[in-house]
Amino acid sequence: MTRYISTRGHGTSKDTGPKNFEEVLLEGLAPDGGLYVPESWPTFDTKTLERMAGQSYVDVAAQIMLPFIGTSIDHAAFTKIVHETYAGDVFDHAAVTPLSQLSPNVWMMELHRGPTLAFKDVALQLLGRLFDHVLEKRKERVTIVGATSGDTGSAAIEGCKSCENVDIFILHPAGRVSDVQRKQMTTVKADNVYNIAVNGTFDDCQALVKAMFNDAKFRAEMNLSAINSINWARIMAQIVYYFTTALALGAPHRKVSFSVPTGNFGNVFAAHVARQMGLPIETLMVSSNRNDILTTFFETGEMKMSGVEASLSPSMDIQISSNFERYLFDLVGRDALKLTELMNEFKKNGKFKLSDALMNQARKDFRAHRCDDEQTLAMIKSCYDETAQVIDPHTAVGLSAALSMQGDPSVPVVTLACAHAAKFPDAVEKAIGRRPQLPERLGDLMECPELLTPLPNDLAKVQDFVRSHSHVSKKSAA
Ligand SMILES: *Cc1c(COP(=O)(O)O)cnc(C)c1O
Secondary structure (H helix, E strand, O other): OOOEEEOOOOOOOOOOOOEOHHHHHHHOEOOOOOEEEEOOOOOOOHHHHHHHOOOOHHHHHHHHHHHHHOOOOOHHHHHHHHHHHHOOOOOOOOOOOOEEEEEOOEEEEEOOOOOOOEOHHHHHHHHHHHHHHHHHHHOOOEEEEEEOOOHHHHHHHHHHOOOOOEEEEEEEEOOOOOHHHHHHHHOOOOOOEEEEEEEOOHHHHHHHHHHHHHOHHHHHHHOEEOOOOOOHHHHHHHHHHHHHHHHHOOOOOOOEEEEEEOOOOHHHHHHHHHHHOOOOEEEEEEEEOOOOHHHHHHHHOEEEOOOOOOOOOHHHOOOOOOOHHHHHHHHOOOOHHHHHHHHHHHHHHOEEEOOHHHHHHHHHHOEEEEOOHHHHHHHHHHHHHHHOOOOOHHHHHHHHHHHHOOOOOOOOEEEEEOEOHHHOHHHHHHHHOOOOOOOHHHOOHHHOOOOOEEEEOOHHHHHHHHHHHOHHHHHHHO
16 A cells, blocks of 8 residues: 655654555645655556546546555445546546647647636545545544735635535635636635735745744644645646646657746646656647746756745746655655755755766756747747637746647647636736636636635734634634
8 A cells, every 4th residue: 555755754664664655635735844645656557548448537546546545544435426427517628638639749638627716626626525534534624824925716616615624724825816816815705715915925925824834732722734836635626737748749658848837846847757657758748938947947956045936827836846855756766964065055055966877867857948938928829820829928928838849749738728818817917918808607707706815924913813714723722
């Protein structure tokens, strides 16, 4: 059965032994500050992949994820949760992540068919249900707190709004998220969802969340939990669509390449895992905007922290890609000591450099590309002119990288459409002169009444609010 270890090696095997899926799901970050990964990658042989070709998304999803669950969750219960997530009407297309064709050899995987129009729905819809199931079994409740600059908050809220055992508090910087993004969070009607508009910046929101986690008494009292991008279960759910897409385009007998708009390295790492599991992937392209720390790393071998600049693709405006640590762990031969040294060096000096031998391998695993705002706008326009498809700025960054690849013409290139154009209407209007429409099923979003609580940038006030609204505290008081 699959067990999980920390990339930093401590706090798992020596103390309590490797963790199971359920523990990893609820804990998120390992106690030593590392990230959880399976002890080994499960693999699928050609025969099994052949059998999967032509199966529905939900059936492939169950088969791909089961080895990661092990015996931690009852198989029948897990399969039921997977069906509720991917076989109902949560996503507005039967294929969940359908493909569209942009040119003879370039395809687009549409990851924006979920309730909040961004790819994070694919994982967070599953995560909310898994959390609820596990908590029900344990007779526990948790309080989830998180900060958002836009996309993650709404996907997390949509994923948790039906959970019986979860209260979710999302902090956003008042007046600093787009109207669509705010409405997607504040119009959700559920008595376990709380939107807090902090009078401050996104960094202030993040600092407040961090401070709540660092307050051991409060953390225990509220049974705090997080579903941020380092949670293993999010990666696991994202592996699936690389399989379904490659199988649709001819795998296992034909190789496929992917271009992935990258921020925290979660989505592209899931593709790397799919390859480790036996999916024949030719090239994996790490696509960045002007915040190109990853592109520079693949060029020079040096990972160097630098300031973040606001771009047209804000979900990729990151300084450190938290999930990169998972890849680095594999790259250094799963040597937790060596990995910990590198991460400590990065923390201390803001940089580290890898040997030529390691970089040779890294450049076999990934290629990297950058695309600035001007190129992003030009890409949205040329895609519209040539295919009549309206794409969002993140998708444009990925497409620009996909078109830069000049590989074997018999290998299809798939670029990931990570968000719907209507989430970023200003950039799209700037590029093509018209505003994209929200999909019909979100039609009256802009008219729905909003529910949010404005609070000052003050830890005690935010904690008071969480304490007085979380059902965890009500239960313990009773
Ligand atoms: C979150 C997000 C990304 C970045 O994905 P990572 O998994 O963090 O690399 C890219 N595009 C959009 C639209 C996103 O919401």
